[in-house]
Amino acid sequence: MTHNSISPVHIIGGGLAGSEAAWQLARHGVPVILHEMRPLRGTDAHKTDGLAELVCSNSFRSDDATANAVGVIHAEMRLAGSLIMRAADANQVPAGGALAVDREAFSDAVTKALAAEPLITISREEITGLPPADWGRTIIATGPLTAPDLAAAISAETGEEALAFFDAIAPILHTDSIDMSTCWFQSRYDKIGPGGTGKDYINCPMDKAQYEAFIAALIAGDKTTFHEWEGTPYFDGCLPIEVMAERGPETLRHGPMKPMGLTNAHKLDEKPYAVVQLRQDNALGTLYNMVGFQTKLRYGEQTRIFRMIPGLENAEFARLGGLHRNTYLNSPLLLDATLRLKSRPDIRFAGQITGCEGYVESAAIGLLAGRFAAAEALGVKLAPPPPISAFGALLNHITGGHLVSDDEPGKRSFQPMNINFGLFPPLDPGAIEKPEGRRFRGKEKALAKKNAMARRALAACAEWLEEARPQAAE
Numbered sequence: 001m002t003h004n005s006i007s008p009v010h011i012i013g014g015g016l017a018g019s020e021a022a023w024q025l026a027r028h029g030v031p032v033i034l035h036e037m038r039p040l041r042g043t044d045a046h047k048t049d050g051l052a053e054l055v056c057s058n059s060f061r062s063d064d065a066t067a068n069a070v071g072v073i074h075a076e077m078r079l080a081g082s083l084i085m086r087a088a089d090a091n092q093v094p095a096g097g098a099l100a101v102d103r104e105a106f107s108d109a110v111t112k113a114l115a116a117e118p119l120i121t122i123s124r125e126e127i128t129g130l131p132p133a134d135w136g137r138t139i140i141a142t143g144p145l146t147a148p149d150l151a152a153a154i155s156a157e158t159g160e161e162a163l164a165f166f167d168a169i170a171p172i173l174h175t176d177s178i179d180m181s182t183c184w185f186q187s188r189y190d191k192i193g194p195g196g197t198g199k200d201y202i203n204c205p206m207d208k209a210q211y212e213a214f215i216a217a218l219i220a221g222d223k224t225t226f227h228e229w230e231g232t233p234y235f236d237g238c239l240p241i242e243v244m245a246e247r248g249p250e251t252l253r254h255g256p257m258k259p260m261g262l263t264n265a266h267k268l269d270e271k272p273y274a275v276v277q278l279r280q281d282n283a284l285g286t287l288y289n290m291v292g293f294q295t296k297l298r299y300g301e302q303t304r305i306f307r308m309i310p311g312l313e314n315a316e317f318a319r320l321g322g323l324h325r326n327t328y329l330n331s332p333l334l335l336d337a338t339l340r341l342k343s344r345p346d347i348r349f350a351g352q353i354t355g356c357e358g359y360v361e362s363a364a365i366g367l368l369a370g371r372f373a374a375a376e377a378l379g380v381k382l383a384p385p386p387p388i389s390a391f392g393a394l395l396n397h398i399t400g401g402h403l404v405s406d407d408e409p410g411k412r413s414f415q416p417m418n419i420n421f422g423l424f425p426p427l428d429p430g431a432i433e434k435p436e437g438r439r440f441r442g443k444e445k446a447l448a449k450k451n452a453m454a455r456r457a458l459a460a461c462a463e464w465l466e467e468a469r470p471q472a473a474e
């Protein structure tokens with residue numbers, strides 16, 4: 001089959017998932033028309049017209065492919081020739097054991113790679129309804145901030161309301177406004193990680209009185225209210241800082257403000273009571289973001305309260321935090337095993353709108369949707385990845401692995417999910433290698449289990465990709 005005889009696959013949305021899907025299709029020799037509405041129409045969170053823009057944190061989280069599920073999915077994506085991972089690796093900034101990127105350089109690299117690909121046409125337009133039948137195969141990857149007209153059309157087709165929950169973003173500071181005579185550089189437990197130095201974070205220390213005053217200010221601070229969304233639940237991984245503070249005075253000290261593994265370089269014998277960590281946000285190192293400080297405090301309150309943090313008394317904010325709505329489908333009910341809408345199999349969904357959560361997971365589901373659509377366009381069979389791989393475990397959660405609980409039946413029990421080892425099938429008995437001549441000590445067994453799951457996942461993924469290889473034009 002020549003490229004000319006293959007009908008193009010339409011992709012709506014040039015975010016993390018849509019960009020990766022387009023790349024995978026083109027790599028398999030299938031033409032693509034990628035429809036992206038920015039800059040003609042924006043969203044509440046995107047700031048640029050770049051493809052694959054990161055709307056909040058600049059972190060792709062852990063890059064440890066031996067003991068962390070997100071590190072494993074990174075590795076699987078690299079094996080599958082992911083554009084998102086290639087652009088992330090090329091634009092990494094130091095972040096201890098995490099893979100963090102210069103957000104502008106990253107998005108620029110993705111945009112340029114897609115624009116340079118002869119099989120991809122980028123069309124800047126908002127799609128306001130479901131694709132017409134003459135489009136043929138289409139992937140909808142419009143994300144958590146899908147424009148309202150298309151969202152309404154999807155709801156009408158599926159007969160289900162898209163689910164909604166609150167999502168919040170954290171502020172970003174100008175580095176030169178941070179007082180380094182109070183703060184110091186250090187990664188927690190001095191962890192160096194693949195791309196770091198052990199001194200990747202800026203740490204702001206608090207004593208007990210400062211911490212208590214800060215918690216009180218967070219709770220009393222003036223917040224934005226969203227009456228129309230009242231009753232909408234928060235996604236637990238992205239709770240606003242003031243909501244965490246309201247859960248109890250110690251919650252933050254055991255969460256984003258935990259002092260463990262950090263020593264105040266200016267006062268070596270004084271253990272901080274709590275620590276606020278800042279993570280490098282761009283390659284130049286001129287911006288740092290506040291780790292775990294998603295917030296719905298009003299803008300004026302954010303500057304006032306965050307300047308109570310020692311070292312941030314004169315902080316200048318490049319971006320303040322905010323709150324957004326997230327929408328996603330009841331995928332286990334609506335999508336088949338290769339992400340097609342059961343009622344209209346010419347339409348696939350990809351990315352966060354399917355109910356995965358996170359940049360990496362959205363891109364991974366985009367990668368799979370691209371490969372499934374490519375196989376169909378080429379007239380070849382492609383089985384879903386095995387559930388023991390990270391790809392398969394995540395896909396399985398979306399398309400069927402999730403169980404509807406008796407306590408909370410119906411679509412609300414399906415919640416967006418980051419990749420985690422809990423989504424993987426259990427190991428076979430005997431799969432964990434015991435230390436020679438002795439029992440496991442402490443956390444050794446849990447680590448050995450993760451190591452075994454990671455090894456099993458990568459081997460299964462490599463095999464799946466090998467089986468799929470004859471059809472690929474890579």
Ligand SMILES: Cc1cc2nc3c(=O)[nH]c(=O)nc-3n(C[C@H](O)[C@H](O)[C@H](O)COP(=O)(O)OP(=O)(O)OC[C@H]3O[C@@H](n4cnc5c(N)ncnc54)[C@H](O)[C@@H]3O)c2cc1C
Nearest residue numbers: 013015016017037056057127142143147351352358359362
């Ligand atoms: C406010 C907020 C903060 C988040 N913070 C993080 C975080 O810190 N870390 C993390 O891992 N994940 C975060 N997420 C979750 C998620 O990982 C990201 O939203 C991710 O970008 C999702 O990828 P996606 O490809 O599904 O959607 P997106 O990357 O949002 O891409 C969707 C694209 O579709 C376009 N589009 C929408 N409607 C239309 C239309 N009708 N026609 C044409 N184009 C359209 C949009 O302009 C956009 O470019 C956050 C989400 C939100 C909303």
